[in-house]
Amino acid sequence: MDLFTLLTFTIAYAIAVLVPGPGVAAVVARALGGGFKGAFPMVLGILAGDLVYFVFAVFGLAAVATYFGPVFTIVRWAGAAYLLYIAYRFWTARPGAEQMKPKNEDRLKTFLAGFSLTMGNPKTIVFYLAILPTVIPLDQMNPVAFAELTFIVVIVLLIIGCGYAWLASAAREMFQSPKALGRLNKTAGAMMATAAGFVVWQH
Numbered sequence: 001m002d003l004f005t006l007l008t009f010t011i012a013y014a015i016a017v018l019v020p021g022p023g024v025a026a027v028v029a030r031a032l033g034g035g036f037k038g039a040f041p042m043v044l045g046i047l048a049g050d051l052v053y054f055v056f057a058v059f060g061l062a063a064v065a066t067y068f069g070p071v072f073t074i075v076r077w078a079g080a081a082y083l084l085y086i087a088y089r090f091w092t093a094r095p096g097a098e099q100m101k102p103k104n105e106d107r108l109k110t111f112l113a114g115f116s117l118t119m120g121n122p123k124t125i126v127f128y129l130a131i132l133p134t135v136i137p138l139d140q141m142n143p144v145a146f147a148e149l150t151f152i153v154v155i156v157l158l159i160i161g162c163g164y165a166w167l168a169s170a171a172r173e174m175f176q177s178p179k180a181l182g183r184l185n186k187t188a189g190a191m192m193a194t195a196a197g198f199v200v201w202q203h
Contacts, residue, residue, distance in 0.1 A: 001136075001140070001144070001145040001148055005135075005136060005137070006148060006149075006152065008135055009132075009135050009152060010152050012127075012135050013127075013152065013153065013156055014156050014160065016127045017157055017160045017161070018160055022117055022121055023117055023124075024164055026042060026113070027039050027046070027114075027161055027164050027165050028164055028165070028167075028168040029168075029187075030042050030165070031165040031166075031167075031168035031169045031172065032168050032169075032171070033172075033189070036165050036166055036169040038110070039169070040165060041107040041108075041114070042110050042111065042114035042117075043114065043158065043162060043165060044111055044114065045113060045115035045117070046114040046115070046118045046157065048111070048115050048118075049114070049115045049119045049121075050118055050124060051150070051153060051154075052119065053118075053119075053124055053125065053127075053128035054128055054149070054150070054153055056128065057128040057132045058141055058146060077120075084193060087189040087190070089189075091189030091190070092189075
């Protein structure tokens with residue numbers, strides 16, 4: 001695929017990822033509450049969801065995504081419920097460095113929370129199933145072009161997602177007093193609950 005098309009896609013995708021939404025809110029909240037390591041599985045889950053929609057769009061499966069709308073609705077509600085659970089754990093955690101993340105943190109559940117969040121995120125659906133075809137000539141798709149676009153999706157999302165997580169984690173390290181840590185826990189809980197609200201109510 002020509003360089004101009006790849007650059008156009010990179011810019012459009014980077015803007016879509018950078019714009020704050022449920023995914024950004026969830027990653028930031030997770031990093032505030034559990035540090036960078038706690039947020040990274042969620043970034044990977046969001047990436048996996050993006051790749052699913054990317055494949056749908058590239059192979060002309062927009063109709064499949066529409067047909068299975070009820071399934072995505074269930075996934076969205078399940079993801080929102082788990083985000084609310086995380087929010088509760090953050091909100092009720094005792095103020096202390098060892099309490100900055102929920103006990104028995106399950107990376108797989110965090111990954112699935114990010115995945116379900118993306119699968120139910122209208123911004124992601126609109127980008128891949130509506131905007132992407134206007135940026136990329138899907139009728140000219142071939143294995144090399146698919147690999148190039150996939151590489152761009154992975155790199156751009158990891159850089160931006162990890163960037164948000166790192167910044168939030170760095171801010172977290174600035175708070176040392178129990179009182180400040182307690183407020184940060186509640187901030188993380190509120191942001192996670194907000195992300196869950198976005199997931200449920202955005203259409």
